[in-house]
Amino acid sequence: MTALPLRAAAPPRAAGAAAGRTRSPAGARRAAAACLIAAGVLLAGCGPPGDLAAGEAPGGAPDPGERSLTVVSWGGSYARACVKGYHEAFTAETGIEVNLADYNGGLAQIRAQVEAGSVHWDVVDMNVSESVTGCDEGILELIDPSILPPGPNGEPAAEDFLPETNTECGVGTLVFSTIYAYNPETLTGPAPTTIADFFDLERFPGRRGMNRKPDANLEFALLADGVPRERVYETLSTPEGLDRALRKLDTIKDEVVWWEAGAQPPQLLADGEVVMSTGWNGRIFNAQVLEDQPFVIVWDGQILDRGQLAVVAGTPKLAEALEFMRFAARSESMAGVGRYISYSPARYSGQSLIGRQAETGDEMWPHMPTNPENMKNHLMADWEWWADHSDEMQERFAAWLAR
Amino acid sequence: MTSRESPIVSPTPARPPRRRALGPRLRAAGLVLPLVAFVAVTFLGPMLSLLTKSFHDPDVANALPETMAALRDWDGRGTPPDEAFAATAREFVAAREERTLGRTANRVNRVASGMRSTIMGGSREMVEARAAAEAAGAATDGAFWRETMVAIDARWGGPEPWRALQAAGQRFTARHYLKALDFERGPDGGYQRAPEAWRIYVPLFWRTFLVSLGVTLLCLAIGYPVAHMIANSPPKRANVLLLLVLLPFWTSLLVRTTSWIVLLQNQGIVNDFLVAIGLVGDDGRIAMIYNMTGTFVAMTHVLLPFLVLPLYSVMRAIPPAYMNAAVSLGATPFQALRRVYWPQTLPGVGAGCLLTFILAIGYYITPALVGGQSGQLISNMIAYHVQTSLNWGLAAALAALLLGGVTLLYAVYDRLVGIDRIGLGA
Numbered sequence: 001m002t003a004l005p006l007r008a009a010a011p012p013r014a015a016g017a018a019a020g021r022t023r024s025p026a027g028a029r030r031a032a033a034a035c036l037i038a039a040g041v042l043l044a045g046c047g048p049p050g051d052l053a054a055g056e057a058p059g060g061a062p063d064p065g066e067r068s069l070t071v072v073s074w075g076g077s078y079a080r081a082c083v084k085g086y087h088e089a090f091t092a093e094t095g096i097e098v099n100l101a102d103y104n105g106g107l108a109q110i111r112a113q114v115e116a117g118s119v120h121w122d123v124v125d126m127n128v129s130e131s132v133t134g135c136d137e138g139i140l141e142l143i144d145p146s147i148l149p150p151g152p153n154g155e156p157a158a159e160d161f162l163p164e165t166n167t168e169c170g171v172g173t174l175v176f177s178t179i180y181a182y183n184p185e186t187l188t189g190p191a192p193t194t195i196a197d198f199f200d201l202e203r204f205p206g207r208r209g210m211n212r213k214p215d216a217n218l219e220f221a222l223l224a225d226g227v228p229r230e231r232v233y234e235t236l237s238t239p240e241g242l243d244r245a246l247r248k249l250d251t252i253k254d255e256v257v258w259w260e261a262g263a264q265p266p267q268l269l270a271d272g273e274v275v276m277s278t279g280w281n282g283r284i285f286n287a288q289v290l291e292d293q294p295f296v297i298v299w300d301g302q303i304l305d306r307g308q309l310a311v312v313a314g315t316p317k318l319a320e321a322l323e324f325m326r327f328a329a330r331s332e333s334m335a336g337v338g339r340y341i342s343y344s345p346a347r348y349s350g351q352s353l354i355g356r357q358a359e360t361g362d363e364m365w366p367h368m369p370t371n372p373e374n375m376k377n378h379l380m381a382d383w384e385w386w387a388d389h390s391d392e393m394q395e396r397f398a399a400w401l402a403r
Numbered sequence: 404m405t406s407r408e409s410p411i412v413s414p415t416p417a418r419p420p421r422r423r424a425l426g427p428r429l430r431a432a433g434l435v436l437p438l439v440a441f442v443a444v445t446f447l448g449p450m451l452s453l454l455t456k457s458f459h460d461p462d463v464a465n466a467l468p469e470t471m472a473a474l475r476d477w478d479g480r481g482t483p484p485d486e487a488f489a490a491t492a493r494e495f496v497a498a499r500e501e502r503t504l505g506r507t508a509n510r511v512n513r514v515a516s517g518m519r520s521t522i523m524g525g526s527r528e529m530v531e532a533r534a535a536a537e538a539a540g541a542a543t544d545g546a547f548w549r550e551t552m553v554a555i556d557a558r559w560g561g562p563e564p565w566r567a568l569q570a571a572g573q574r575f576t577a578r579h580y581l582k583a584l585d586f587e588r589g590p591d592g593g594y595q596r597a598p599e600a601w602r603i604y605v606p607l608f609w610r611t612f613l614v615s616l617g618v619t620l621l622c623l624a625i626g627y628p629v630a631h632m633i634a635n636s637p638p639k640r641a642n643v644l645l646l647l648v649l650l651p652f653w654t655s656l657l658v659r660t661t662s663w664i665v666l667l668q669n670q671g672i673v674n675d676f677l678v679a680i681g682l683v684g685d686d687g688r689i690a691m692i693y694n695m696t697g698t699f700v701a702m703t704h705v706l707l708p709f710l711v712l713p714l715y716s717v718m719r720a721i722p723p724a725y726m727n728a729a730v731s732l733g734a735t736p737f738q739a740l741r742r743v744y745w746p747q748t749l750p751g752v753g754a755g756c757l758l759t760f761i762l763a764i765g766y767y768i769t770p771a772l773v774g775g776q777s778g779q780l781i782s783n784m785i786a787y788h789v790q791t792s793l794n795w796g797l798a799a800a801l802a803a804l805l806l807g808g809v810t811l812l813y814a815v816y817d818r819l820v821g822i823d824r825i826g827l828g829a
Contacts, residue, residue, distance in 0.1 A: 106790030130791070136505025136519075137793060212771070212779070237517075243600075253776070257693045260771050272670045273693075384520055391792050392516040398784065399603040401776050402610065 068097035069320040073125040075102035076263065077286050078341055082125075084358065085336030090327045096320050104261075107134050110312055114139040119314050122321040128170060128383045129215075129390065131310045135169035136387075141311040142168055147322060148329045151349035160331070162306075162370070164380065165346040170308030171329050172346035174337060177369035177378075178216040178303045181284045181295045182276035183269040195301025195377075196224040198276060199252055209268045209277025212258035214397035215386070216278065216303045219379055221248035223301045229377065233385045242393075246400050258401075269295055285342035285367050289360055299374035305381040306346060342367035454806075457579050457799035463571040466507040467494045471572040474565065483565050485545025491568070492548040495526040496533060513794055514578070514588075515567035521556055528555045579800035604801065607781040612808070614698060614770070614780065615763035619710075621703045622759050623752065626710040630751075633711075634718035645715070652708040660769050663701045667692040667773075693775030701773045706762055710755035717751030753820055761809055781805060 071087070073079045079100060087098045101121070103109065107130055113119045126134070134140040145166065148157035165172025180198050184191070192204050198220065210217055222232050222241070225248045235241035257274050259265055265279030266287035281302075287293040309328055311321045327333060334345030335353035342364060345351050354364045365371055369378075386393075464471055473487035498504035504526055512519035532551045536543050553560040570578065570588065581587075581594050585602040589595040596602070633644045651659055666672050674688045683689060691697060725747070729739035767782035781801060788798035 107793055108790040111793060133509065133793065136509045138502065138506055142502070212776075256776070258776055258778070271668060273668050388512060388517050388519045391513060391794065394787060394792070395603050396601060398607070398779055399601055401779055402603065402606050 066097060067095060067320055068099060069122040069317045069324060070099045070101055070120060071123045071125070071324065072101045072103050072121045074104070074262075077290075078282060078343075081337045081340030081343075084340055085338075086328060086330075086333035089333070089336070090324060094323060094327070096323065098324075105130060107137070107139070110134060111137065111139050114313050117314070119312050119316065121312050122315045122317045123324050124310055124312060125173075126170060126308050126310050128167060128172075128306050128308050128381075129386045131170035131308050132167055132383055132387045134310065135167065139313050140169035141313050141315075141318070141321075143171055143311070143325065147326050149326055151331050151347060152353070153349065155347075155349050157329070157347075160347045160349050162346050162348065164383070165306045165308075167308070167383070170310045171325055172306045172308050173328055173334055174307045174343040174346055175304055175370050176307055176343045177281045177299075177374075178211075178220075178278060178305065179281050179284070179297050179299060179369075180220075180276055180278045181265070181269065181297045183272070184294055184296060186269075186272045187275040191296070192276065192298055193300060194224075194298070195220055196226075197298070198278075198301075199224045199248060201252060201255060204275070206275030207255045207257055207273065208252055209257050209259050209265050209274040209279070211278060212260055212401070214393040215390075216381070217249060218242070218245045218393065218397075219303050219381070220278065220301060221245040223377075223379065224248060229379045232379060233382045237385070237389070242396065246396075249400070266291075266293065266295070269293070281367070281369050282341045282343050289357060289362050289367075299369075300377050302369060302374065302378045303381055304369055304378055307343065338364060338368070342369070344368045344370040453795065453799050454803050455799075456796050457803050458575055458577065460510070460571075460576055460579075460796050461574045463507055463510045463568070464574045466498060466503060467491070467568070467572060470494055470568060474569045474572070477565065477569070479562060479566055479569070481562060482549075482560060485549055487545075487565070488548040488552055488559075489543075489545040492529050492533075492543075492552060495522065496530050499526045499530060509793075511567050511571045513797075514571045515563060518564060518567050521558055521564060525552065525555050525559075579796045580804070582797055583800040583804055604781070604784065607779065607784060608804070608808070610777075610779075611764055611781040611805075614695075614702070615760050617699060618702045618706060618763045619756050619760045621699060622707050622710040623756060625703065626707055626714060626755065627748075627752075629707075630711045630714035630718055633715050634721075635723070648708050648711050651704065656705060656768065657772075659705060660701055660772050663697070663704065663773055664692060667697060667700065692773050693778075695774070695777045697773035697775065698770045698778055701769050702763060702766060705766075705769055706759050709762055710759045713754040713758065714748065714751040717748055717754075721747050749820065753816065757813070757816065760812070764805065764809065 073082060079102065083098075083100065087100070090096065091098055103124075105127060110121060110124065111134075113121060131140060135142075143166075145158065148161070148166075148171065150156055151160045161172060162175060165175070180195070182192060187204065187206060190203065192198065192200075197204055198208065218236055219232050222235055222245050223229060225244060227235050227241075227244075236245060257268060257277075259268065259277070259279075262280050262283050265277040266283055268274045268277050270287065270293055281297060284295055284297055288295050288297075309325055311318070311325065315321055331345060331347045331350035331353060334347060334350040335355075337343060338345055338350070338354040339356070339358040345354070351368070351370065354368070356362060357364055366373070368374070467490075469490035470487065473490045474483055477483040477487065495504060498507060504522065508519045508522035511522060529551065532555070533543055536547065541547065558564050566588075570576075583604050585597045585605045586594045587597045587601070629644075629648070633641050633648070636644060664671070668674070669688050669690065669692075671692075673691065674683075677683045678685055678688065691700070721744070725743050726739055729743040730736065734742070765782055767780050767786060770778040770780055771783060772778070782805075785798050785801050785805075788794045788801070
């Protein structure tokens with residue numbers, strides 16, 4: 001983004017040329033000004049540098065004799081958990097090199113690659129809602145469920161995966177949860193225990209962190225407002241139900257700090273900027289266990305969702321990609337991730353394999369969202385409902401936010 | 404120096420005789436050809452093709468030709484004729500088998516929420532119903548499909564899903580533009596303004612415009628004295644000062660934005676300092692971030708160099724003798740500044756403000772990170788539709804409106820100030 005202003009700052013010509021303003025033809029000036037505008041719009045369209053970096057292909061063409069594939073994931077502590085948890089074992093077993101690239105979600109890059117016919121992402125770690133949209137669009141490969149390996153004791157895959165973790169194009173690898181956590185150092189007084197407490201400013205005064213998206217927030221609001229969990233999506237489907245959720249959010253709106261990236265909630269809590277914040281349980285876990293933060297997770301009203309792997313349609317490395325999918329779908333691979341970050345394996349047989357945190361030795365099971373202790377009042381996010389309504393909710397939520 | 408005076412001093416450039424100039428001109432044209440081709444291929448082409456998407460949306464029409472033909476004469480009342488039911492069922496079942504139905508369902512869902520699952524779930528049952536009917540030897544005609552489809556989902560017995568199909572099937576459509584201006588389809592099929600709770604894009608356009616304008620004015624207020632000081636410093640000091648302006652400019656956008664968070668947040672350095680010197684109490688810490696203040700501070704900082712640099716290069720070319728002359732002729736320093744210096748810097752002011760404003764209009768990461776609930780600007784919605792919902796038609800319509808707005812401003816600027824007075828320091 002530096003080129004333009006540097007050009008603008010080019011040393012002025014000799015002092016006498018200052019009068020050149022009036023000498024040069026107006027047409028040329030006009031063209032120059034038009035270029036300026038075009039360049040400005042072009043630069044403005046570039047968006048955040050983070051996205052630019054995410055769009056880059058990993059450097060260097062691989063050696064033709066060597067098998068490799070590109071796996072795109074969310075970066076940070078999660079990607080590290082995947083590398084340690086099973087990428088290394090995959091390479092050791094198959095000899096296929098894994099090039100890891102980061103992205104921040106979103107389907108635009110995949111769609112652009114598929115439509116341009118030059119696919120250089122092979123396997124992508126995705127949210128289920130995006131993998132369903134991508135599958136509808138035909139930019140992801142259909143996955144034949146028969147490639148999924150049985151569990152360590154021969155459990156057939158069809159029965160071993162948690163319900164609704166696999167879709168037509170996506171293979172479920174983990175279950176994560178949107179929860180809220182508080183910092184007992186800044187939230188003095190009684191400890192919150194229910195999702196309703198998050199919305200109770202009288203008993204628990206202080207600012208709240210929330211994701212600037214309708215996802216999970218609308219569900220939290222209805223759960224806190226006393227809607228039974230099995231009726232949440234049914235209620236949200238009616239205009240009155242949606243209004244009810246937004247009215248509940250209205251009660252804390254002035255105290256909310258909106259976050260955008262998963263790394264923000266632990267930061268906001270640690271800085272004392274908020275006393276409680278919604279967030280992804282793995283990120284909070286990371287702060288609790290690896291950074292010794294005193295945060296406490298409130299599991300009541302947790303919203304479970306699944307993470308999936310999908311293969312980009314038309315990848316030239318389909319064989320390698322499917323081999324990777326088969327490996328990642330093993331219970332042991334999922335448990336490997338679960339030994340680093342508190343995301344539950346998407347298979348029942350994987351959950352018993354986790355044990356302790358690989359670096360600190362903490363018992364992992366109490367931190368897992370699928371631990372029955374943490375599942376006393378949970379909601380499973382309904383991807384079908386979100387696929388139907390996400391545009392509508394996004395717009396309504398943005399309108400509400402802007403008011 | 405106002406635009407009224409400029410015709411007096413701008414002579415018509417003499418046009419060289421055509422014959423003599425043809426050869427060099429061709430050669431000159433050849434030299435710029437690679438650049439023109441580059442811009443056409445990498446900028447104009449993609450931009451035009453994306454803008455085309457804002458009114459040309461042939462996906463559904465191509466996917467469901469028979470359904471569209473059967474619905475062509477339907478007036479939108481009651482339910483369409485039996486042939487439409489038969490054609491729709493046939494094409495849904497076929498598209499499901501070819502795995503193209505998801506894309507179609509997704510497009511129709513944009514017109515009417517909930518259609519995705521109606522189509523996807525319904526088509527699964529339609530495949531089963533057809534197999535059952537064929538096994539029983541029953542006819543699968545229009546009447547059969549009418550009954551079956553309404554049995555699968557009662558919505559097919561009303562006009563809404565058919566209207567959605569009809570609307571989504573238009574090859575050329577103003578739908579995206581109407582949506583981008585907060586209009587929606589009324590029950591009579593015409594367009595009307597959306598209810599207030601659903602108006603989103605027009606308020607965001609306004610907010611984007613106002614924030615950009617505010618940031619530009621702030622940049623001008625801060626940048627003008629800075630540029631003047633740099634332009635009138637001895638070269639050595641000017642270089643150091645210029646470096647100070649450029650240094651943040653070379654730093655990553657995210658790093659700069661995050662630094663502002665560290666400085667301005669509730670428990671941040673500025674607030675800690677204010678509390679330490681006793682200016683505010685520990686309970687009275689000032690909210691300077693995650694609100695409009697944060698947006699203005701961070702965006703002004705990020706965009707300041709874009710205003711200082713063009714301004715500086717114009718100011719450097721202004722001989723100090725003019726100001727001296729004005730003062731020696733009896734002007735007060737302020738009069739001299741206002742009537743002699745300011746008019747001469749106008750080209751730089753114009754260039755800098757235009758550049759800053761246009762860049763500000765497209766910003767969204769900075770406001771999103773530091774702006775709290777006010778940090779949502781129109782570009783956030785464009786990014787959402789490009790990246791997440793893949794509704795490129797609507798994204799293109801929003802972008803086209805933004806581009807149109809900027810072009811309009813450019814025209815207004817041209818009218819008021821004269822675009823030929825824009826200066827980049829030449």
